[in-house]
Amino acid sequence: MMEEISLTSDYWRKLLRLDEEDKEDPLKKFNYPHRFFRPLFYSIFGVAARFYFKIRSHGTENLPAAPPYIIAPNHASSLDYPAVAWAMGEGRRKDFYVLATKHFYDIPFTRFFMKVAANVERIDTVDDFFPALRAAVRILKRGKSLYINPEGTRSTTGKLLPFRPGVGILSVELNVPVVPVYIKGTHELLPPGSIFPKPGVADVYFGKPVYMDDYRPKLKQENAYYVYKEVTDEVRLRIDELARLQ
Amino acid sequence: MADIEKEVRSLVSKIIKIPEDKIDPAANLFYDLGVDSLLGVEILAALDKKYGLNVPEDKLRSISTLNGIIALTKGLLEGKRK
Numbered sequence: 631m632m633e634e635i636s637l638t639s640d641y642w643r644k645l646l647r648l649d650e651e652d653k654e655d656p657l658k659k660f661n662y663p664h665r666f667f668r669p670l671f672y673s674i675f676g677v678a679a680r681f682y683f684k685i686r687s688h689g690t691e692n693l694p695a696a697p698p699y700i701i702a703p704n705h706a707s708s709l710d711y712p713a714v715a716w717a718m719g720e721g722r723r724k725d726f727y728v729l730a731t732k733h734f735y736d737i738p739f740t741r742f743f744m745k746v747a748a749n750v751e752r753i754d755t756v757d758d759f760f761p762a763l764r765a766a767v768r769i770l771k772r773g774k775s776l777y778i779n780p781e782g783t784r785s786t787t788g789k790l791l792p793f794r795p796g797v798g799i800l801s802v803e804l805n806v807p808v809v810p811v812y813i814k815g816t817h818e819l820l821p822p823g824s825i826f827p828k829p830g831v832a833d834v835y836f837g838k839p840v841y842m843d844d845y846r847p848k849l850k851q852e853n854a855y856y857v858y859k860e861v862t863d864e865v866r867l868r869i870d871e872l873a874r875l876q
Numbered sequence: 877m878a879d880i881e882k883e884v885r886s887l888v889s890k891i892i893k894i895p896e897d898k899i900d901p902a903a904n905l906f907y908d909l910g911v912d913s914l915l916g917v918e919i920l921a922a923l924d925k926k927y928g929l930n931v932p933e934d935k936l937r938s939i940s941t942l943n944g945i946i947a948l949t950k951g952l953l954e955g956k957r958k
Contacts, residue, residue: 641921855918
């Protein structure tokens with residue numbers, strides 16, 4: 631029976647096209663002109679984050695010294711990405727990428743600001759999960775860091791939604807650490823449906839990274855899906871712990 | 877081919893962690909039995925590994941029942957023999 635359940639990760643790797651070489655530089659597409667406005671955007675955001683809606687950063691010492699790594703926060707507000715990117719600091723921000731669902735990316739106004747604020751790629755998670763994972767693979771394989779909301783969508787209540795196993799698949803197969811992040815307060819500052827943030831306080835807590843050394847050997851003992859799920863569950867547990875400690 | 881049916885049923889049961897006798901072969905694994913859609917990928921991955929089938933990616937979303945998985949396995953095995 632052992633043979634039946636082992637090494638299914640080969641098939642996942644094939645689906646992710648993980649061992650294929652990129653025909654062209656997958657990061658070239660992020661060189662759009664919007665990026666020239668990024669320093670200005672984060673300068674303005676920084677002023678607002680200090681004096682209007684205060685954003686406090688905690689635990690940046692937990693971030694790995696160099697990319698690639700995955701930043702996995704809870705998601706309850708459109709303010710989450712810029713809050714995390716700002717909290718990480720400019721040095722880390724330049725190597726930081728994010729995938730955005732077509733639902734938001736296809737709105738011209740939203741897309742403009744997404745491209746100003748981030749190295750962003752459009753994905754279609756509704757119709758197919760694998761192109762989104764492949765886009766993530768291309769970014770991580772180039773040694774960049776990636777922002778992924780494991781919930782897959784924004785929580786309308788501020789409560790944590792079930793996690794999808796994409797974070798686990800990517801981190802295990804690419805041997806990339808995952809940094810669990812708890813964002814507190816952005817839901818109150820900018821709830822879904824609002825355009826302009828309210829004054830108030832939000833906190834970004836970076837937890838200790840989940841490294842893959844204990845998980846990757848398990849691919850030889852159990853179905854790959856359950857290893858991916860174990861990592862995803864661990865990330866969720868750590869975000870829960872960060873939330874409980876505050 | 878009856879053996880294949882038995883093997884696939886046993887394999888699916890072990891992967892989704894539901895006893896064989898609790899799986900209605902016509903039931904939708906995802907909606908009726910609450911199986912995660914990515915566990916469906918794991919089933920195809922296990923079949924790929926066990927029978928060397930090279931299960932095509934476009935089959936990922938078309939398989940939703942145990943009967944469907946058995947039919948796919950038989951079809952791919954026949955195609956392999958030709």
